[in-house]
Amino acid sequence: xxxxxxxxxxxxxxxxxxxxxxxxxxxxxxxxxxxxxxxxxxxxxxxxxxxxxxxxxxxxxxxxxxxxxxxxxxxxxxxxxxxxxxxxxxxxxxxxxxxxxxxxxxxxxxxxxxxxxxxxxxxxxxxxxxxxxxxxxxxxxxxxxxxxxxxxxxxxxxxxxxxxxxxxxxxxxxxxxxxxxxxxxxxxxxxxxxxxxxxxxxxxxxxxxxxxxxxxxxxxxxxxxxxxxxxxxxxxxxxxxxxxxxxxxxxxxxxxxxxxxxxxxxxxxxxxxxxxxxxxxxxxxxxxxxxxxxxxxxxxxxxxxxxxxxxxxxxxxxxxxxxxxxxxxxxxxxxxxxxxxxxxxxxxxxxxxxxxxxxxxxxxxxxxxxxxxxxxxxxxxxxxxxxxxxxxxxxxxxxxxxxxxxxxxxxxxxxxxxxxxxxxxxxxxxxxxxxxxxxxxxxxxxxxxxxxxxxxxxxxxxxxxxxxxxxxxxxxxxxxxxxxxxxxxxxx
Amino acid sequence: xxxxxxxxxxxxxxxxxxxxxxxxxxxxxxxxxxxxxxxxxxxxxxxxxxxxxxxxxxxxxxxxxxxxxxxxxxxxxxxxxxxxxxxxxxxxxxxxxxxxxxxxxxxxxxxxxxxxxxxxxxxxxxxxxxxxxxxxxxxxxxxxxxxxxxxxxxxxxxxxxxxxxxxxxxxxxxxxxxxxxxxxxxxxxxxxxxxxxxxxxxxxxxxxxxxxxxxxxx
Numbered sequence: 001x002x003x004x005x006x007x008x009x010x011x012x013x014x015x016x017x018x019x020x021x022x023x024x025x026x027x028x029x030x031x032x033x034x035x036x037x038x039x040x041x042x043x044x045x046x047x048x049x050x051x052x053x054x055x056x057x058x059x060x061x062x063x064x065x066x067x068x069x070x071x072x073x074x075x076x077x078x079x080x081x082x083x084x085x086x087x088x089x090x091x092x093x094x095x096x097x098x099x100x101x102x103x104x105x106x107x108x109x110x111x112x113x114x115x116x117x118x119x120x121x122x123x124x125x126x127x128x129x130x131x132x133x134x135x136x137x138x139x140x141x142x143x144x145x146x147x148x149x150x151x152x153x154x155x156x157x158x159x160x161x162x163x164x165x166x167x168x169x170x171x172x173x174x175x176x177x178x179x180x181x182x183x184x185x186x187x188x189x190x191x192x193x194x195x196x197x198x199x200x201x202x203x204x205x206x207x208x209x210x211x212x213x214x215x216x217x218x219x220x221x222x223x224x225x226x227x228x229x230x231x232x233x234x235x236x237x238x239x240x241x242x243x244x245x246x247x248x249x250x251x252x253x254x255x256x257x258x259x260x261x262x263x264x265x266x267x268x269x270x271x272x273x274x275x276x277x278x279x280x281x282x283x284x285x286x287x288x289x290x291x292x293x294x295x296x297x298x299x300x301x302x303x304x305x306x307x308x309x310x311x312x313x314x315x316x317x318x319x320x321x322x323x324x325x326x327x328x329x330x331x332x333x334x335x336x337x338x339x340x341x342x343x344x345x346x347x348x349x350x351x352x353x354x355x356x357x358x359x360x361x362x363x364x365x366x367x368x369x370x371x372x373x374x375x376x377x378x379x380x381x382x383x384x385x386x387x388x389x390x391x392x393x394x395x396x397x398x399x400x401x402x403x404x405x406x407x408x409x410x411x412x413x414x415x416x417x418x419x420x421x422x423x424x425x426x427x428x429x430x431x432x433x434x435x436x437x438x439x440x441x442x443x444x445x446x447x448x449x450x451x452x453x454x455x456x457x458x459x460x461x462x463x464x465x466x467x468x469x470x471x472x473x474x475x476x477x478x479x480x481x482x483x484x485x486x487x488x489x490x491x492x
Numbered sequence: 493x494x495x496x497x498x499x500x501x502x503x504x505x506x507x508x509x510x511x512x513x514x515x516x517x518x519x520x521x522x523x524x525x526x527x528x529x530x531x532x533x534x535x536x537x538x539x540x541x542x543x544x545x546x547x548x549x550x551x552x553x554x555x556x557x558x559x560x561x562x563x564x565x566x567x568x569x570x571x572x573x574x575x576x577x578x579x580x581x582x583x584x585x586x587x588x589x590x591x592x593x594x595x596x597x598x599x600x601x602x603x604x605x606x607x608x609x610x611x612x613x614x615x616x617x618x619x620x621x622x623x624x625x626x627x628x629x630x631x632x633x634x635x636x637x638x639x640x641x642x643x644x645x646x647x648x649x650x651x652x653x654x655x656x657x658x659x660x661x662x663x664x665x666x667x668x669x670x671x672x673x674x675x676x677x678x679x680x681x682x683x684x685x686x687x688x689x690x691x692x693x694x695x696x697x698x699x700x701x702x703x704x705x706x707x708x709x710x
Binding site: 027032035046047052059061065066071072081088089093140143155156158159162166189192196197201205218223229232235239249254257259261264271273275277280281283286288290307308313404 | 494495496498499500501502503504505506507509510514515517520521522523524525526529544548599602603604607620622623624625630636637638641642660661664665669670671672673674675676677678679680681682683684685686687688689690692693694695696
């Protein structure tokens with residue numbers, strides 16, 4: 001993948017470009033509306049959805065509150081089952097570990113199951129720099145990789161592409177990577193899926209090393225779970241001799257029984273199915289069946305910093321279902337690329353600025369990439385109050401304050417761009433605590449209302465460029481109240 | 493400090509606000525959700541399994557134990573299969589009605605060998621009615637995971653009602669996490685093109701499920 005998120009413009013600029021793209025908007029509207037209706041139907045089948053959602057939240061909260069204990073327990077059980085556990089504090093360390101593990105096998109290519117964690121750390125680019133080819137095998141990831149594109153959705157990274165665009169990418173690019181697309185390929189989804197099957201089969205059959213993430217890790221048993229649809233996951237998890245799984249430390253659940261909650265809520269929330277076509281669970285290695293070497297790379301990469309924030313830590317409950325993207329009015333119009341992260345949409349707007357910090361322009365703008373309508377919270381299967389975290393992060397951007405970075409407590413300075421906002425708030429605070437001044441100001445504003453401009457001058461210009469200024473009443477409310485005795489005396 | 497210690501130390505410092513006598517796991521989760529959804533008779537549960545399997549494009553067949561060999565022979569022949577891979581512990585009578593070439597799975601066989609086989613016939617560990625799912629646990633009558641993955645045609649035999657449960661929670665109770673498990677709900681599919689489901693990508697594109705009632709140990 002040649003696409004990169006480094007040096008992304010702030011959300012408003014990127015979104016401005018995206019909304020002008022008619023094809024993109026059409027593709028996104030079609031896809032998000034299709035899945036929205038289906039998800040609602042799949043959830044409505046479950047009379048106990050609210051209870052499952054609450055249990056999911058509680059399991060994740062409990063795990064996070066005792067994460068040190070569960071990490072150690074997981075390490076013990078994976079090791080006992082024949083796996084090897086590695087720990088990576090950041091992306092570079094995780095990439096280095098994977099590169100070394102691939103090198104030790106003597107191989108120069110790997111097949112990959114779709115994994116958010118490996119995208120987050122830029123594993124494909126790191127492997128490529130070391131001369132190791134990483135083949136994405138999920139259909140959407142393949143479309144992104146062949147199109148030298150960036151993912152724009154958690155579940156369906158090529159959601160911004162329609163079938164015609166996908167046909168063109170396959171016809172043009174497949175021959176560069178291996179088996180070419182069949183002659184006369186049309187844009188029917190079944191034919192496109194068939195082309196991907198043929199293209200990837202040779203890679204699966206010869207693969208010696210597989211790289212995956214995981215949806216869940218069970219601390220008590222050491223079991224990893226991968227939930228998928230196409231069978232590419234099964235191929236990568238079963239056929240290679242060596243399996244390397246790169247997983248965020250927050251993906252733990254304490255017990256095998258806990259899966260009964262998430263295996264019910266995740267498929268319905270993400271692909272709107274009663275159950276996804278394939279789920280694979282494995283515990284270490286099994287003699288004669290599947291990879292005989294299994295490595296688990298646990299990554300922090302900003303997660304412990306997020307855990308240190310008492311409001312923001314709930315984002316670590318996320319099970320990456322992407323329901324919040326599909327219902328978000330901002331995502332539907334701006335698309336995933338504008339978020340400048342592998343985690344787009346509402347969850348990305350609270351996850352990226354926490355994992356990466358709020359210093360960059362894009363990360364400081366992400367908490368504002370929302371109308372705070374709350375639809376994301378409504379559909380979240382682990383009840384992450386995304387609007388609450390967005391507001392919390394906005395406060396951090398504007399006011400600064402204490403945060404944890406790479407395990408150290410630091411105090412952030414207020415962001416530069418918000419001086420006018422802070423000045424306005426300071427002025428408002430002063431005015432509201434000085435009733436005399438407030439009254440004088442309000443009367444003055446009412447009497448001069450005919451001379452008010454339609455837009456604000458100076459720093460307020462950008463704000464009023466997209467909004468109507470509220471109309472000024474002829475008389476301040478407090479004057480009206482006194483004059484009419486609280487509205488009772490209408491003769492005056 | 494190595495990264496393991498570093499991460500654990502960061503976690504502990506991040507959780508400085510959590511009281512030491514925090515609620516233990518046993519009391520931390522309200523499991524008020526249903527163990528199964530709805531009240532169904534045994535027959536209705538099997539019926540629901542058949543419906544949900546079919547809803548996700550699995551081909552569902554029903555027969556008695558005595559009819560099984562003939563049915564399997566018919567399915568393999570209708571599919572035009574030239575060969576069939578069988579797990580080591582498949583009941584010997586199941587395939588006595590067919591003379592299609594049988595391929596034994598051996599530790600030496602490569603993925604390429606399997607790629608040349610038309611079909612696979614297995615039993616299963618448990619089936620889940622509410623979700624239309626069959627679960628394989630690598631038992632002797634199911635074989636290694638790869639044999640149900642590489643061939644393009646999978647016939648899975650479910651003993652009903654013995655192997656059928658209503659719900660995901662009930663299935664998890666019966667399964668052993670130490671074994672590698674494969675949960676299958678319909679044939680391979682994708683929603684990656686315009687978020688619409690299309691059947692048939694990398695796993696077997698044809699999934700046939702045979703629900704066998706009565707004495708099947710022919």
